[in-house]
Amino acid sequence: MNLIVNGKKTNHSNGLTISQLLVEENVKMPEMVSVELNGQILKRSEFEQTALKDDDKVEFLYFMGGGCAFN
């Protein structure tokens, strides 16, 4: 099936879950990533069960500190 992951077209096997996609896309620290599926932020507890469908849009959103004001 075709997915759009962070704006790029990718091809994955049918029925892939969010958890599996995180592995296949080499996300090193999945616990640090929020996942948006078709415009909705998923709960972490939903990653295991949520199966992806053709043409789904997935965004991995990363925690980012920065500013470097306080350290």
Place this chain on the structure above:
Amino acid sequence: MERYSRHIILEKIGGHGQEKLLSSRVLIVGAGGLGAPAGLYLAAAGVGIIGVVDGDKVELSNLQRQIIHQTTDVDTEKVLSARNKMWAINPDTQVKIYPERVTADNISQIIKGYDFVIDGTDNFPAKFLINDACYFEKIPFSHAGILRFDGQLITVLPDKSACYRCIFNSPPPANAVPSCSQAGVLGVLAGVIGSLQATEAIKYLLGIGDLLTDTLLTYNALDMNFRRVQLNRNPDCPLCGEQPQVTELKDEEQIVCDLKNCKC
């Protein structure tokens, strides 16, 4: 008004808009990489009152990106150093300084009365605290983060658009996310993202254009790619969702990433 002539000739600003800026109040939390360009441009733009919050002193390693501070400012309090540069650029601007860190105890008192807040901090407890305090006080703000070659920002209008907790429920676990001092950051990246935060503040104050609400703008300096990620308010948000669990301010635990134990 000659100072502001390039603003005034803009149809969307004009004399009326410039007067709005001159009577506006913006708070910058963190006089570091993001706060530096934001402070300089907001002072140059003639924002009437600019508050600067920072409890640190200038260090030599700050100067690679924190362009409001100069070599002679090392060991000076950042708020004093920042105020001097902002005054030098524009004596019309009143700069209020807060030589302290924001905490659950002091933040509400500090942000009250400001029209817009810029989050230029570099730690997650502060970022969540600013988000929560701005939500409770109903003050719009710009969140931003930078790391290595990446940056991101979003503008939050409390009760109207997605907040930081709509995306990131709570601070990350310890040893998870490196900070700039541990992972590094391209200095000019702070200038790009901090300047975008100042742009959002000015647009909000003037009521012009489309704000970066319900949209996370991400930027990668290496591939020079800006992406807009559309978001919606999250009904499960612990702060502004349907069943809020965060009902008062609290200081989240400071997370320090030790790269030796870090998987990042």
